[in-house]
Amino acid sequence: MHILHICIILSLLFSGCSKEPEVKKVSSANFELVTSKDNFTAGEPFSLKFKASEESSPVLVFRNAVGTTILKASNSNDVLQFDIPKNFYEKSGICYWSLVSGSEEKMKGTLTIHVNNKNGTFLESYLGPRSLTAGPKDYAMFVMVATDFYDNPLNDSTSITSKVQFKDSETEEVLLSKNLIAWTKVRSPEKSGRMLISAACNETDSKEFTTIIYPANPVDFTISYKRNHEYADGNQVITFRTSILYDAFGNSVSEGTLVSFIITNDQGAKLQAQGTTLNGKAEARLLHPEQKASWTIEAFVTGAARSKPIKVAFKASVTEYNIQFSDGFRTISVGPLKSFMNQLVPDGMPIALTVKDESGKVLDVLRTSSMQGEGKFELSPDFFPTGSYELQIKTAGITKTKSVELK
Template identity: 80%
Template sequence: MHFVHICIAFMLLFLGCSKEPEKKEVSSATFELLTTEENFTAGEAFALHFKASGEASPNLIFRNAVGTTVLKPSVVDDTLQFAIPKNFYEKSGICYWSLNSDSEEKMTGTFNILVNNKNGTFLESYLGPRSLTAGPIDYAMFVMLATDFYDNPLNDSTSIYSKVQFQDSQSEKELRTKNLMAWSLVRSPKKSGRMLISSACNETDSKEFTTIVYPANPVDFTISYERNHEYADGNQVITFRTSILRDTYGNIVGDGTLVGFIITDDKGARLKAQGTTLNGKAAARLLHPEQKASWSVEAFVTGAARSAPIKVAFKASVTDYDIHFSENYRTISVGPLKSFMDQLVPDGMPMALTVSDTTGKVLDILRTSSMQGEGQFKLSADFFPNDTYELQIKTAGITKTKSVALK
């Protein structure tokens, strides 16, 4: 009990010595805004002026697109001046301020910083893509951004002129800025060539932009051929050529356009050749066949155009030839092979000898080529023992058979 009485005594003593809560004093100072301007120009220094009555230690909270800052005043002739920092007064747009004294907001307000057109206009322009396809479907986008010296966007509805030059024509279009920029769709003309584009705002001109207008996809075309003679000698060259490839607007297609030639012979076999265009034409070359043939030829630009098929016929250059056998029939000489003017065929004419037994089973196929118009086969005793065989000799598209008894 004695201990409890001591604790109660200490509590009474503590409560009796505690201070009363301090009362917050409200500032009695008043302020008057002396600055009457509501609009300022970007890049031009300015300050807000206030007149104060009573003792006060105010500060100004200033906010715009740059951010927020707290300003301390300077006193000039009993006037409070709040100088706006440079990075804040160079930014155009609406500004907000709040005057506070002793943690109490005394006044608030707004004003505008306007774009500065006194130091010239800066103009940025962007164009893309830089290549177009002829015709009204394709287009490039031309974007223009106009700012003042301090990189502030010019006011909405500022005039910007877009200029386009192509061949003998030149046009100019007035555009209006909105939300920083102005833009225009530059349609591709029907003719191929180089198109120049630029822009202008106030007294500032942009650099020159270039876009290349390429021909559109080619339309169907025709093909022809050239050759020295019509004989299938396997030696001469036949050249296939296209007409001038143009698009639907009459533009010659660009150099290097790939053209494929498909050749189908009378047996259904196919050959393929390719050529690239130069000045709108493409060519491909093939050797004449080695035997009488009829070709059907077509040309294609993949995914775009094709030609109508043409027929090319080749006459046989060799109509007959002789075969000579040695005494034991193991050496077979073919020729001489003579062409359409009784001249010897060029070296390299393929020859084939098929050896079969009497039941028709193919035992071997021997191959050689002509030299000085002749070719020769030898049947070795190591591979072909003495017996009766069926020989089939084929060259220049002519096949001859002979049954021989090897010795």
Template identity: 40%
Template structure:
């Protein structure tokens, strides 16, 4: 019974204190009626109170939170919002620490005067044709680096060749953007923007040619002989895209060459003024080439065929020093002149139809000389095969 009485007494005291607290805090009233402020404006929240208590104010926005001590003047409780909060746009929440039911929000908007234009433009190069585009993004900001309010007008200006465009776009979600499409010609697009009388600097977008189309190749050479010395030059026609624009300088072109041996040779060149050139040395034996060029993954050429006639149909081989020194020559070209230095001559040594070794030499002043030493080739009968420029001779049963 005594325990129940004590419990009732304590419950009654708690209820009495609760009623007293709510009554005191209920005397605090918000006097400030404004709910929207401009960034940089001095913001003071004012409260009237008959209570002895002067609670602190808890303030929070997207940049952080803080607690503000009050300043009392003529019975009015003033809370000065710090600049770290009043200079930034957004929703600010506040709450009196002593009274959980007394809270609210206010909104800070940006100053409607542009101080800076944060501008992005990319990509810097787009393809001609009207489907590729570069995006201009403009973020106008006030003196406190706040983006301007949505629906603020931004003027986008761009010029290409003889065409000039001026268009207005509205800020949405704190940014304004404009897609700037290419045209069918190549060149430079000049871009700028303006907001509340502040102009950006000039930006540039390069309009480059589109994917190249098929082209034609040709060749040029001094003669059609397989001398292993002269150069054949392959050239493309002027490579263009489907809009007639000459492809960019540096476009890489591969030339693939198939010969009679089913081997594939490759040479390449880069374009200048739409034309790419590549070179290949003549074969050193009779051959036929089939040539085709490609801009990898984009365009290809026609196919051409080249015939290289043999430059040597016969040659002499002189044996001396017990047949261990073999001199091949003179090697003469198509006008009976000495073959240019560097022509490859090979000598293969066989014993009982088994090849023992192949020796190679480069011609010098129309001759090539081989020396067969006794250590590698003991004194026996051998078969010697000499080959150069596609011509071949066999000398059986040569005693060394």
């Protein structure tokens, strides 16, 4: 076959296999918006209607705060009707729509769905914190949200009334909503007690909130003491009491407030006792010392208040006692120990025996307590062999020393 014929055949084959370029279809129909309203009420169904110059199947792109949806039309009497879905028409705010036909936007516009006040107002309110400290510095935030039946926030500048009741006082404050909410600061009064707070909007009332007003931190106070006698017998109890603790506004402090009593004796040693308030007062108890002493007492509410110091003196209850030795000075009997009325001291009076060698080195310290007014020590030969020792006996703050030769 001639080469020219071959080229002609191949060109015809290739031209037959090639595709023609796609032509984008453009709708030539024109549309007219039939719906005249552009303001609607939330919860009330509505549609957008259009007339077309020729047969067409456009779609409506509808968008608002809920999201975006594409709607198909129903045709009735040559009118295209797009029914807006329920979840879209229940949401208030600005809505945007576009009519699209043949991939071309033919029309667009906006409409507004307004809050529905016909079915009543719903009022939500929030309060916190639910406990305050007395005095104008502390406050709670009261936030109110007013909505319609479909949970749409009411329009800005809607009036919402805040109500506060405390003791014999009732107050109201009219607030204007803005950006969904209305809010106010509920200041704490100067007196302690229970405060009730509520809100109202369009004849709808909120639930009642309760806030407890607690006393503020106490201010400085005084202390006193009570005891049966002034003798240091190590047996009787001394009671320390505070005055009624008040805050700066005259409120008695909260029950259970912790008060610490710090006792410093004349040797600089410190003791501590604690008590909690009941009816505004706190108490703490300590045993009397076992020897003559002078105490300085202060009380504190940590980080808040303190008392002025007071002093308490204790007289010696035991002024003298006897020591008896037997068994070659290996048995030491102390007593009888007699108190301020010549009575035997209560059982349990501590007695200490310090044993030293001839050079004054402490070999041992033995301890016992009185029983029936007496105490006894035994120096075993296994621990203290025969030799010279110095014995130092101390009880009731009285120290006696005796040099002995143990046998």
